[in-house]
Amino acid sequence: MEPPSQQQHQQHVVVCGGGVIGACTAYFLGKKGVRVTLVEKSAIACAASGKAGGFLALDMCDGSVLRGLARASFGLHQSLAEELDGESYGYRRIHALGLGIEEAKGAPGYLSKGHAKASVPAWVDGPVSGSAKPIGNPKTMAQVHPQLFTQAIFAKAVEKYGVSLVIGKVQEVKLAGNKVTGVVVDGEVIAADTVVVAMGPWSGENSLVSSLTSISGLKAHSIVVRPKQPDAISPYALFLTYRTKEGKVLDPEIYPRPRGEVYVCGMTEEVAVPDDPQQIIPRPEATAMLQRVAGTVSSVLAGAEIEVAQACFLPCSEDGVPVIGKIPNVDGAYVATGHSCWGILNAPATGASLAELIVDGVSTTVDLKPFDPLRFCIRASRSR
Ligand SMILES: Cc1cc2nc3c(=O)[nH]c(=O)nc-3n(C[C@H](O)[C@H](O)[C@H](O)COP(=O)(O)OP(=O)(O)OC[C@H]3O[C@@H](n4cnc5c(N)ncnc54)[C@H](O)[C@@H]3O)c2cc1C
Structure with a gap:
Protein backbone atom coordinates (compact mmCIF):
# COMPACT_ATOMS: atom_id res chain seq x y z
CA MET A 1 0.00 0.00 0.00
CA GLU A 2 1.26 3.51 -0.86
CA PRO A 3 2.07 5.82 2.04
CA PRO A 4 -0.67 8.41 2.68
CA SER A 5 1.32 11.29 1.10
CA GLN A 6 1.46 9.47 -2.27
CA GLN A 7 -2.22 8.58 -2.16
CA GLN A 8 -3.10 12.25 -2.01
CA HIS A 9 -3.74 13.99 -5.31
CA GLN A 10 -0.86 16.36 -6.02
CA GLN A 11 -1.99 19.85 -6.91
CA HIS A 12 -0.77 21.02 -10.33
CA VAL A 13 -0.67 24.77 -10.90
CA VAL A 14 -0.22 26.26 -14.36
CA VAL A 15 1.13 29.81 -14.23
CA CYS A 16 0.35 31.69 -17.46
CA GLY A 17 2.97 34.34 -18.32
CA GLY A 18 6.72 34.41 -17.76
CA GLY A 19 7.12 38.03 -16.67
CA VAL A 20 8.36 38.95 -13.21
CA ILE A 21 4.93 38.27 -11.65
CA GLY A 22 4.60 34.79 -13.17
CA ALA A 23 8.25 33.91 -12.41
CA CYS A 24 7.99 34.98 -8.74
CA THR A 25 4.65 33.18 -8.33
CA ALA A 26 6.13 29.99 -9.81
CA TYR A 27 9.15 30.26 -7.49
CA PHE A 28 7.12 30.68 -4.30
CA LEU A 29 4.62 27.96 -5.29
CA GLY A 30 7.53 25.62 -6.00
CA LYS A 31 9.04 26.49 -2.64
CA LYS A 32 5.82 25.33 -1.01
CA GLY A 33 6.21 21.93 -2.66
CA VAL A 34 3.58 22.41 -5.35
CA ARG A 35 3.96 20.98 -8.87
CA VAL A 36 4.16 24.00 -11.18
CA THR A 37 4.25 24.49 -14.94
CA LEU A 38 4.83 27.99 -16.30
CA VAL A 39 3.59 28.69 -19.81
CA GLU A 40 5.18 31.62 -21.64
CA LYS A 41 4.30 32.69 -25.16
CA SER A 42 7.72 34.01 -26.14
CA ALA A 43 10.61 34.03 -23.61
CA ILE A 44 11.05 34.63 -19.88
CA ALA A 45 11.10 38.42 -19.23
CA CYS A 46 10.58 39.29 -22.91
CA ALA A 47 8.17 42.16 -22.17
CA ALA A 48 8.05 44.91 -19.47
CA SER A 49 9.81 42.65 -16.97
CA GLY A 50 12.89 42.66 -19.17
CA LYS A 51 12.74 46.32 -20.15
CA ALA A 52 11.89 48.09 -16.91
CA GLY A 53 14.16 50.27 -14.80
CA GLY A 54 14.38 47.85 -11.88
CA PHE A 55 14.18 50.57 -9.25
CA LEU A 56 13.10 49.35 -5.78
CA ALA A 57 11.89 51.55 -2.92
CA LEU A 58 10.94 50.68 0.63
CA ASP A 59 8.65 53.63 1.28
CA MET A 60 7.65 55.34 -1.96
CA CYS A 61 4.30 53.50 -1.91
CA ASP A 62 3.54 54.59 1.68
CA GLY A 63 0.22 56.42 1.85
CA SER A 64 -1.34 54.10 -0.77
CA VAL A 65 -2.84 50.59 -0.67
CA LEU A 66 0.50 49.32 -1.98
CA ARG A 67 2.31 50.13 1.29
CA GLY A 68 2.31 46.62 2.78
CA LEU A 69 3.02 44.91 -0.55
CA ALA A 70 5.94 47.25 -1.30
CA ARG A 71 7.51 47.05 2.15
CA ALA A 72 7.27 43.24 2.23
CA SER A 73 8.66 43.04 -1.30
CA PHE A 74 11.59 45.34 -0.55
CA GLY A 75 12.58 42.98 2.29
CA LEU A 76 12.10 39.89 0.10
CA HIS A 77 14.31 41.43 -2.62
CA GLN A 78 17.07 41.73 0.01
CA SER A 79 16.72 38.09 1.13
CA LEU A 80 16.42 36.85 -2.47
CA ALA A 81 19.62 38.75 -3.32
CA GLU A 82 21.38 36.73 -0.61
CA GLU A 83 19.89 33.44 -1.85
CA LEU A 84 20.20 33.99 -5.61
CA ASP A 85 23.52 35.90 -5.78
CA GLY A 86 22.03 39.36 -6.22
CA GLU A 87 25.29 40.68 -7.66
CA SER A 88 24.74 38.50 -10.73
CA TYR A 89 21.55 40.43 -11.51
CA GLY A 90 22.74 43.88 -10.51
CA TYR A 91 21.14 44.11 -7.06
CA ARG A 92 22.58 47.01 -5.11
CA ARG A 93 21.52 49.75 -2.72
CA ILE A 94 21.43 53.27 -4.21
CA PRO A 138 20.76 53.11 0.39
CA LYS A 139 18.71 52.20 3.48
CA THR A 140 15.48 52.68 1.56
CA MET A 141 16.37 52.40 -2.15
CA ALA A 142 17.81 49.61 -4.29
CA GLN A 143 17.86 48.39 -7.87
CA VAL A 144 18.03 45.21 -9.92
CA HIS A 145 18.49 44.51 -13.61
CA PRO A 146 14.89 43.36 -14.11
CA GLN A 147 15.51 40.88 -16.91
CA LEU A 148 18.42 39.23 -15.09
CA PHE A 149 16.41 39.14 -11.83
CA THR A 150 13.39 37.53 -13.50
CA GLN A 151 15.56 34.99 -15.28
CA ALA A 152 17.50 34.25 -12.06
CA ILE A 153 14.44 33.62 -9.89
CA PHE A 154 12.85 31.46 -12.58
CA ALA A 155 16.08 29.49 -13.08
CA LYS A 156 16.16 28.83 -9.30
CA ALA A 157 12.51 27.72 -9.40
CA VAL A 158 13.42 25.19 -12.12
CA GLU A 159 16.65 23.99 -10.56
CA LYS A 160 15.60 23.82 -6.90
CA TYR A 161 11.86 23.17 -7.04
CA GLY A 162 11.44 21.36 -10.37
CA VAL A 163 9.18 23.99 -11.97
CA SER A 164 8.64 23.21 -15.69
CA LEU A 165 8.60 25.68 -18.57
CA VAL A 166 6.40 25.33 -21.64
CA ILE A 167 6.86 27.83 -24.48
CA GLY A 168 3.47 28.32 -26.10
CA LYS A 169 0.44 30.55 -26.20
CA VAL A 170 -2.25 30.07 -23.55
CA GLN A 171 -5.53 30.07 -25.48
CA GLU A 172 -8.10 29.27 -22.82
CA VAL A 173 -8.69 27.78 -19.42
CA LYS A 174 -10.69 24.55 -19.47
CA LEU A 175 -13.51 24.22 -16.96
CA ALA A 176 -15.77 21.38 -15.87
CA GLY A 177 -18.75 23.23 -14.44
CA ASN A 178 -17.10 25.94 -12.35
CA LYS A 179 -13.86 24.03 -11.74
CA VAL A 180 -10.53 24.43 -13.55
CA THR A 181 -9.43 21.22 -15.28
CA GLY A 182 -6.67 22.45 -17.56
CA VAL A 183 -5.18 25.06 -19.82
CA VAL A 184 -5.18 24.95 -23.62
CA VAL A 185 -1.75 25.82 -25.01
CA ASP A 186 -1.35 25.91 -28.80
CA GLY A 187 -4.26 23.51 -29.13
CA GLU A 188 -3.01 20.99 -26.55
CA VAL A 189 -4.54 20.64 -23.09
CA ILE A 190 -2.27 20.70 -20.05
CA ALA A 191 -4.28 19.14 -17.21
CA ALA A 192 -4.28 21.27 -14.07
CA ASP A 193 -6.49 21.96 -11.11
CA THR A 194 -5.26 25.48 -10.56
CA VAL A 195 -4.36 28.30 -12.96
CA VAL A 196 -2.78 31.69 -12.33
CA VAL A 197 -3.24 34.30 -15.07
CA ALA A 198 -0.15 36.56 -14.92
CA MET A 199 0.05 37.72 -18.53
CA GLY A 200 0.69 41.41 -17.79
CA PRO A 201 -1.19 43.69 -20.22
CA TRP A 202 -2.34 40.58 -22.12
CA SER A 203 -4.20 39.20 -19.05
CA GLY A 204 -7.49 40.54 -20.42
CA GLU A 205 -7.19 38.12 -23.37
CA ASN A 206 -8.21 35.45 -20.88
CA SER A 207 -12.00 35.29 -20.70
CA LEU A 208 -12.06 34.58 -16.94
CA VAL A 209 -10.28 37.91 -16.42
CA SER A 210 -12.09 39.90 -19.11
CA SER A 211 -15.50 38.84 -17.76
CA LEU A 212 -14.48 40.44 -14.46
CA THR A 213 -12.55 43.58 -15.35
CA SER A 214 -10.50 45.19 -18.10
CA ILE A 215 -6.71 45.23 -18.15
CA SER A 216 -4.93 47.70 -20.41
CA SER A 317 -6.03 47.79 -14.02
CA GLU A 318 -9.33 49.70 -14.20
CA ASP A 319 -8.85 51.34 -10.79
CA GLY A 320 -5.05 51.61 -10.78
CA VAL A 321 -4.71 48.94 -8.07
CA PRO A 322 -3.11 45.54 -8.83
CA VAL A 323 -5.52 42.63 -9.23
CA ILE A 324 -4.21 39.73 -7.14
CA GLY A 325 -6.23 36.82 -5.84
CA LYS A 326 -8.94 34.30 -6.58
CA ILE A 327 -11.22 34.81 -9.55
CA PRO A 328 -14.72 34.68 -8.03
CA ASN A 329 -17.05 31.76 -8.79
CA VAL A 330 -14.40 29.58 -10.47
CA ASP A 331 -12.66 26.91 -8.39
CA GLY A 332 -8.92 26.96 -8.94
CA ALA A 333 -8.64 30.21 -10.94
CA TYR A 334 -6.38 33.05 -9.81
CA VAL A 335 -5.04 36.25 -11.34
CA ALA A 336 -2.02 38.48 -10.64
CA THR A 337 -1.66 41.57 -12.81
CA GLY A 338 -2.09 45.35 -13.01
CA HIS A 339 1.16 46.21 -11.20
CA SER A 340 1.68 49.26 -13.40
CA CYS A 341 4.99 51.03 -12.65
CA TRP A 342 5.82 48.95 -9.56
CA GLY A 343 5.81 45.37 -10.82
CA ILE A 344 9.52 44.67 -10.36
CA LEU A 345 9.41 45.94 -6.79
CA ASN A 346 6.14 44.22 -5.89
CA ALA A 347 6.62 40.85 -7.61
CA PRO A 348 8.22 38.91 -4.71
CA ALA A 349 5.47 39.70 -2.17
CA THR A 350 2.82 39.15 -4.86
CA GLY A 351 4.25 35.69 -5.61
CA ALA A 352 4.75 34.76 -1.95
CA SER A 353 1.25 35.88 -0.90
CA LEU A 354 -0.48 34.27 -3.85
CA ALA A 355 1.33 30.99 -3.19
CA GLU A 356 0.06 31.11 0.42
CA LEU A 357 -3.48 31.88 -0.71
CA ILE A 358 -3.44 28.99 -3.21
CA VAL A 359 -1.84 26.40 -0.91
CA ASP A 360 -2.95 27.46 2.59
CA GLY A 361 -6.17 29.30 1.76
CA VAL A 362 -4.91 32.50 3.38
CA SER A 363 -1.99 34.84 2.71
CA THR A 364 0.22 35.87 5.61
CA THR A 365 3.11 37.68 3.88
CA VAL A 366 0.71 40.46 2.86
CA ASP A 367 -3.04 40.92 3.33
CA LEU A 368 -4.30 40.60 -0.24
CA LYS A 369 -7.78 42.07 0.56
CA PRO A 370 -7.13 45.45 -1.16
CA PHE A 371 -6.19 43.60 -4.36
CA ASP A 372 -9.01 41.04 -4.32
CA PRO A 373 -10.59 40.63 -7.80
CA LEU A 374 -13.94 40.26 -5.98
CA ARG A 375 -14.06 44.08 -5.75
CA PHE A 376 -15.10 44.29 -9.40
CA CYS A 377 -18.12 41.98 -8.79
CA ILE A 378 -19.17 44.01 -5.73
CA ARG A 379 -18.94 47.28 -7.69
CA ALA A 380 -20.89 45.80 -10.60
CA SER A 381 -23.68 44.55 -8.30
CA ARG A 382 -23.84 47.95 -6.48
CA SER A 383 -24.21 49.82 -9.76
CA ARG A 384 -27.16 47.64 -10.83
C1 LIG B 1 9.64 51.80 -18.95
C2 LIG B 1 9.24 51.04 -17.71
C3 LIG B 1 10.01 51.17 -16.56
C4 LIG B 1 9.64 50.48 -15.40
N1 LIG B 1 10.41 50.60 -14.29
C5 LIG B 1 10.07 49.94 -13.16
C6 LIG B 1 10.87 50.06 -12.00
O1 LIG B 1 11.89 50.75 -12.01
N2 LIG B 1 10.48 49.40 -10.86
C7 LIG B 1 9.35 48.64 -10.84
O2 LIG B 1 9.03 48.09 -9.77
N3 LIG B 1 8.59 48.48 -11.95
C8 LIG B 1 8.92 49.11 -13.09
N4 LIG B 1 8.15 48.99 -14.21
C9 LIG B 1 6.93 48.17 -14.15
C10 LIG B 1 7.20 46.69 -14.40
O3 LIG B 1 8.03 46.54 -15.53
C11 LIG B 1 5.88 45.93 -14.64
O4 LIG B 1 4.94 46.24 -13.64
C12 LIG B 1 6.14 44.42 -14.61
O5 LIG B 1 7.21 44.08 -15.44
C13 LIG B 1 4.88 43.65 -15.02
O6 LIG B 1 5.20 42.29 -14.99
P1 LIG B 1 4.18 41.20 -15.51
O7 LIG B 1 4.78 39.89 -15.25
O8 LIG B 1 2.82 41.48 -14.92
O9 LIG B 1 4.00 41.49 -17.06
P2 LIG B 1 4.99 41.31 -18.38
O10 LIG B 1 6.37 41.59 -17.98
O11 LIG B 1 4.32 42.07 -19.41
O12 LIG B 1 4.88 39.75 -18.61
C14 LIG B 1 3.74 39.16 -19.16
C15 LIG B 1 4.20 37.90 -19.88
O13 LIG B 1 3.05 37.17 -20.30
C16 LIG B 1 3.35 36.60 -21.57
N5 LIG B 1 2.09 36.30 -22.25
C17 LIG B 1 1.19 37.17 -22.74
N6 LIG B 1 0.15 36.51 -23.29
C18 LIG B 1 0.42 35.19 -23.15
C19 LIG B 1 -0.28 34.01 -23.52
N7 LIG B 1 -1.47 34.04 -24.14
N8 LIG B 1 0.29 32.81 -23.22
C20 LIG B 1 1.49 32.73 -22.58
N9 LIG B 1 2.18 33.83 -22.21
C21 LIG B 1 1.66 35.04 -22.48
C22 LIG B 1 4.17 37.68 -22.27
O14 LIG B 1 4.92 37.14 -23.36
C23 LIG B 1 5.03 38.20 -21.13
O15 LIG B 1 6.27 37.52 -21.03
C24 LIG B 1 8.48 49.65 -15.39
C25 LIG B 1 7.74 49.51 -16.56
C26 LIG B 1 8.10 50.20 -17.71
C27 LIG B 1 7.26 50.03 -18.94
Missing part, protein backbone atom coordinates in the same frame (compact mmCIF):
# COMPACT_ATOMS: atom_id res chain seq x y z
CA HIS A 95 20.53 56.93 -3.62
CA ALA A 96 17.59 58.62 -5.34
CA LEU A 97 17.06 62.30 -6.13
CA GLY A 98 14.26 64.38 -7.62
CA LEU A 99 15.67 67.04 -9.98
CA GLY A 100 14.41 69.85 -12.18
CA ILE A 101 16.28 70.21 -15.50
CA GLU A 102 15.70 73.08 -17.89
CA GLU A 103 17.17 72.87 -21.39
CA ALA A 104 19.21 75.94 -22.24
CA LYS A 105 18.01 77.86 -25.30
CA GLY A 106 21.38 77.49 -27.08
CA ALA A 107 23.90 74.64 -26.96
CA PRO A 108 23.86 72.40 -23.85
CA GLY A 109 25.64 74.23 -21.05
CA TYR A 110 27.61 72.11 -18.59
CA LEU A 111 29.07 73.32 -15.34
CA SER A 112 32.85 73.26 -15.34
CA LYS A 113 34.56 70.41 -13.46
CA GLY A 114 34.28 70.72 -9.68
CA HIS A 115 31.36 73.16 -9.93
CA ALA A 116 28.42 70.76 -9.80
CA LYS A 117 25.75 71.74 -7.27
CA ALA A 118 26.58 70.41 -3.82
CA SER A 119 23.21 68.60 -3.62
CA VAL A 120 23.74 66.55 -6.80
CA PRO A 121 26.39 64.00 -7.82
CA ALA A 122 29.34 65.47 -9.77
CA TRP A 123 28.35 63.78 -13.06
CA VAL A 124 25.07 65.75 -13.09
CA ASP A 125 26.62 68.88 -14.59
CA GLY A 126 23.68 69.92 -16.81
CA PRO A 127 21.23 72.78 -16.24
CA VAL A 128 19.66 71.85 -12.89
CA SER A 129 16.87 74.26 -11.97
CA GLY A 130 16.10 74.80 -8.30
CA SER A 131 17.34 72.49 -5.59
CA ALA A 132 17.57 68.71 -5.73
CA LYS A 133 15.07 66.81 -3.58
CA PRO A 134 16.49 63.73 -1.84
CA ILE A 135 14.02 60.85 -2.29
CA GLY A 136 15.95 58.13 -0.49
CA ASN A 137 19.29 56.61 0.38
CA GLY A 217 -1.36 48.57 -21.36
CA LEU A 218 0.44 51.93 -21.37
CA LYS A 219 3.42 52.10 -23.73
CA ALA A 220 6.70 53.49 -22.36
CA HIS A 221 10.13 53.86 -23.96
CA SER A 222 13.62 53.30 -22.68
CA ILE A 223 17.22 53.34 -23.83
CA VAL A 224 20.39 51.85 -22.37
CA VAL A 225 23.55 53.86 -23.06
CA ARG A 226 27.15 53.02 -22.32
CA PRO A 227 29.19 56.10 -21.37
CA LYS A 228 32.90 56.21 -22.16
CA GLN A 229 33.77 56.93 -18.51
CA PRO A 230 31.39 54.66 -16.55
CA ASP A 231 33.41 55.14 -13.35
CA ALA A 232 32.39 58.81 -13.33
CA ILE A 233 28.75 57.77 -12.74
CA SER A 234 27.83 57.17 -9.09
CA PRO A 235 24.79 55.07 -8.01
CA TYR A 236 22.06 57.72 -8.00
CA ALA A 237 18.61 57.17 -9.50
CA LEU A 238 17.30 60.47 -10.90
CA PHE A 239 13.60 61.37 -11.16
CA LEU A 240 13.43 64.40 -13.44
CA THR A 241 11.02 67.19 -14.09
CA TYR A 242 12.44 68.10 -17.47
CA ARG A 243 11.50 71.24 -19.40
CA THR A 244 12.50 71.23 -23.08
CA LYS A 245 13.53 74.46 -24.78
CA GLU A 246 10.19 74.28 -26.64
CA GLY A 247 8.43 74.44 -23.24
CA LYS A 248 7.29 70.81 -23.02
CA VAL A 249 7.47 69.21 -19.55
CA LEU A 250 8.53 65.54 -19.36
CA ASP A 251 9.20 63.21 -16.43
CA PRO A 252 12.02 60.86 -17.47
CA GLU A 253 14.01 58.71 -15.06
CA ILE A 254 17.71 57.78 -15.16
CA TYR A 255 19.16 54.67 -13.51
CA PRO A 256 22.92 54.00 -13.69
CA ARG A 257 23.61 50.26 -13.40
CA PRO A 258 26.54 48.51 -11.72
CA ARG A 259 28.10 47.16 -14.94
CA GLY A 260 28.61 50.66 -16.35
CA GLU A 261 25.53 51.10 -18.49
CA VAL A 262 22.89 53.77 -17.82
CA TYR A 263 19.14 53.19 -18.32
CA VAL A 264 16.87 56.11 -19.23
CA CYS A 265 13.06 55.78 -19.51
CA GLY A 266 9.91 57.82 -20.05
CA MET A 267 7.85 58.99 -23.05
CA THR A 268 4.59 57.12 -22.36
CA GLU A 269 1.78 56.95 -24.91
CA GLU A 270 -1.64 55.32 -25.17
CA VAL A 271 -1.58 52.91 -28.11
CA ALA A 272 -2.92 49.40 -28.65
CA VAL A 273 -0.92 46.47 -27.19
CA PRO A 274 0.33 44.25 -30.08
CA ASP A 275 -0.49 40.55 -29.77
CA ASP A 276 3.17 39.52 -29.98
CA PRO A 277 5.52 41.02 -27.34
CA GLN A 278 8.36 40.83 -29.88
CA GLN A 279 6.44 43.27 -32.11
CA ILE A 280 6.66 46.16 -29.61
CA ILE A 281 8.78 48.69 -31.47
CA PRO A 282 10.12 51.95 -30.00
CA ARG A 283 9.16 55.20 -31.73
CA PRO A 284 12.40 56.80 -33.08
CA GLU A 285 11.36 60.29 -31.86
CA ALA A 286 10.89 58.94 -28.32
CA THR A 287 14.29 57.23 -28.42
CA ALA A 288 15.91 60.46 -29.66
CA MET A 289 14.24 62.47 -26.90
CA LEU A 290 15.56 60.11 -24.20
CA GLN A 291 19.05 60.39 -25.69
CA ARG A 292 18.70 64.18 -25.65
CA VAL A 293 17.62 64.05 -21.97
CA ALA A 294 20.68 61.96 -21.04
CA GLY A 295 23.04 64.30 -22.90
CA THR A 296 21.51 67.39 -21.31
CA VAL A 297 21.69 66.04 -17.75
CA SER A 298 25.32 65.00 -17.94
CA SER A 299 28.35 65.63 -20.14
CA VAL A 300 29.41 62.05 -19.31
CA LEU A 301 26.23 60.78 -21.02
CA ALA A 302 26.39 63.17 -23.99
CA GLY A 303 27.27 61.18 -27.11
CA ALA A 304 27.21 57.88 -25.21
CA GLU A 305 26.47 54.99 -27.53
CA ILE A 306 22.90 53.64 -27.40
CA GLU A 307 23.18 49.89 -26.70
CA VAL A 308 19.43 49.25 -26.58
CA ALA A 309 16.38 51.24 -27.68
CA GLN A 310 13.16 49.57 -26.66
CA ALA A 311 9.53 49.95 -25.60
CA CYS A 312 7.11 47.95 -23.48
CA PHE A 313 3.69 48.16 -21.84
CA LEU A 314 2.85 48.81 -18.20
CA PRO A 315 0.00 46.49 -17.16
CA CYS A 316 -2.82 48.70 -15.84
